[in-house]
Amino acid sequence: MAADQIYDIRELPEDPRIRSGRRYRNYLSYVAQSAIWIGNIYVTLRLLAILLSPQTWQVWVMFLVEAVFFDLSRKDQHLVIAASKVKENGPRKRLRVHGSKDLPHVDVLLPCCGEDVDVIMATVRAACALDYPASCFRVRVLDDGGSAALKEAVSALQSQWSHVSYHSRGKQSGMVFAKSGNLNYALTTLQRETPPEFCAILDADSVPCPDFLRATLPHLLQSPDAALVSTRQYFSNLPNGDPLSQTRSHFYTCQNAALDVLGLAIDAGSGAVFRRSAIVQVGLYPTFSFSEDWQLSQILHGNGWRTFQVQEPLQFGLVPDSLTGHCAQRNRWNIGHAQQIPAMLSSDYKHYKKSLRRSVIWDGFGIVAGEVECFFGFLAVPLLFLSGQLIPTTNPSLVKAQIFMSVCQVSVMWIYEYVQAALNNFQSAPFAHLENKWLAGPNILAILRFYLVSAKPKGSSFVTGSILNTWNQHALSACRRIYLDLWKNGVFYNLSLLLAIVWAVYYAATSLMENQEYTITSLLTSVAFPPLLHICYLTLSVNWVPVAYILKPPHYPNRSSHLPAENGKSAPHVEAKREATSESRWHAVDKVGKEILHLGTRLEIQERPEL
Structure with missing residues (x-):
């Protein structure tokens, strides 16, 4: 019997914002194909012109820098196609499973390690109060921090919610398989006697909405070949404007939506x-990386399982509320991706299929290489402005062809980025795939330090949200920060890079203008040169982000203002959900529109006193 005949699964109305952007879907595919074809022609033409002309280092550097940034955009284009x-x-349908009898059993796992007890307990209370029969799910707090205060707080809840329990494998450092080891402890030791059919994972600071399980389970119940459904992460303390792109909106709305x-x-x-059986089948959570969630997805795919993503706002976490904490989080993620490569080359994972190992290695290499490419690509921009001629000029026909095709290539890239942004109602800006690439240098340094100096965290814990970390202690003076x-x-x-680019542009432009023999072609x-101007814009916009953050530090709202406690329960406030789905933006636009109309009426009355 089909799963959809066993369970009462119903479809909710489609989000109107998604419906409005759907008309761009086919256009985006056509533009992506055009961008790839034009790019292939342009690269071939550029390479041919270089090989047929006297070669200089400036020409080759410009060509390589172009190739780097065009390739970063092309990855998204191939995914769209x-x-x-x-x-x-x-977009994935919005589903809900109804009823209260014969629903699948679920263990809600809450791994934690040193986070603030109040933060953890807000998540625990919300998990206990999920809109799901209490007899069909358990909440297990998995404490690697060995906190007596947390154990006592969880025990105090058991009189109200008997399906919550505290567990610890003993106080662990961030290096004992970290979060993956904690989860594997639950999947093996704790679930040995009564294993559930499904498991849910919530970080210590990720407060779920009441309908979290009813909204996610249907996607697995309807697809027996699906192992996992991920939900987009929303945040309750996000500052206005999201200056550090902490929502990762491009990843969720563009890249992962296509995946x-x-x-x-x-x-x-x-x-x-x-689906617990799927995770057990592939050997549990991988323990060779700090990015165990990313690698688990790859291992599942390599074993024939499908994975989904739900865009609905079903959980609200906390972003690091300091630049240091944000950088530490991104450094840890990149170290995790770098760990994929040596792990798959070692004999410890020879039981994985060769195709899977190659895929994981290539993925890790691609992510680390992207950081290296951006670091040196940005660094080359001021040098290129000072280098003089950037393309071969010995053949006038080839010069004109290169300039014409470069304009076409840059134009179609911009068109693609704007159509993609329109498809997602401009939740992310054009070229958002470069968000946080200003951290390329620190990420590379963190990887080198981890492997060459010390495999220990720079702070007190690898867990970004841990109160043990110095960047989560806000007693620092403004000068120290x-x-x-x-x-x-x-x-x-x-x-320094921004200042170097401004100076290089000014010096190169004035030097050229002082040359009385300069022409439009020169x-x-x-x-x-159009690609240089394009790459210069990307470099300036990306590297301005942390400078702007320091010049005008954002205000991180208090989480309690969005997550009020009601009858001992913590659940995301309605206003927070509206903000996460951009409804507040549309209400704000409507309010501004009314203000403008009201102001216009007043001005008209002042100009026409007879009224």
Whole structure:
């Protein structure tokens, strides 16, 4: 009998914002194909022109830098094209499983390690109060911090919610398989006697909405070949404007949305629900990396399982509320991706299929290489402005062809980015795949330090939200914090790069203008070469982010203002859900519109006193 005949699964109305952007879906695929074809022609033409002309280092550097940034955009374009070939290539449906009898059993696992007890307990209370029969789910607090205060707080809840329990494998450091080891402890030791059919994972700070299980389980119940459904992460303390792109909106709305269509969505860690038998079959959570959620997704795919992503706001976590904490989080993620490579080359994982090992290695290499490419690509921009001629000029016909094709290539890239942004109602900006690439240097340094100096965290814990970490202690003076941001977090490099580019552009432009023999062609083949201007814009916009953060630090709202306690329960406030789904933005626009109309009426009355 089909799963949808056993369970009462109903579809909710489609989000109107998704419906409004759907008309761009086919256009995006066409533009992506055009961008790839034009890019292939342009690269071939550029390479041919270089090989047929006297070669200089400036020409080769410009060509390589172009290739780097075009390739970063092309990855997204290929993903869009692949997703467009799937018959059902629209957004995932909003489903709910109804009823209270014969529902599948679920263990809600809450791994934690040193986080603030109040933060953990807000998540625990919300998990206990989920809209799901208490007889069908258990809440297990998995404490690697060995906190007596947390154990006592959980015990106090058991009189109200008997399905919650505290567990600890003893106080562990961040190096004892970290979160993956904690989860594997639950999947093996704790669930040995009564294993559930499904498990849900919530980070210590990720407060679930009441309908969390009813919204995620249907996607697994309807697809027996699906192992895991991930949910997009929303946050209750996000500052206005999201200056550090902490929502990762491009990843969720563009990249992972396309992977979801292909059944290859990446697990984002918290807010995931998985089929326990599938995780056990592939050997539990991988313990060779700090990015265990990412690698688990790849291992599942390599074993034939499908994974999905739900875009609905079903959980609300906390973003690091300091630049140091944000950098530490991103450093840890990149160390985790770097760990994929040596792990898959070792004999410990020879039981994995060769194709899977190659895939994991290539993925890790691609992510680390992307950081290296961006670091040196940004660094080359001021040098290129000072280098003079950037394309071969010996053949006038080839010069004109290169300039024309470069304009076409840059234009179609911008068109693609804007259509993609429109498809997602501008939840992310054009070229958002470069968000947080200003951290390329610190990420590379963190990887090198981890492997060459010490495999220990720079702070007190690898867990970003742990109160043991110095960046979560806010008693630092303003001067001390600025010092840490400029030097420890590498923002001095970003600031120096910005100043170097401004000076290089000014010097190159004035030098060219002082040359009485300059022409439009000489201008377009040097300081005004379209790809150079395009890459310069990307470099300035990306590296300005941390500088702007220091000049005007954002205000991180208090979590309690969004997550009020009601009858001992913690659940995301309605206003927080509206903000997460951008409803507040549309209400704000409507309010501004009314203000403008009201102001216009007043002005008209002042101009026409007879009224």
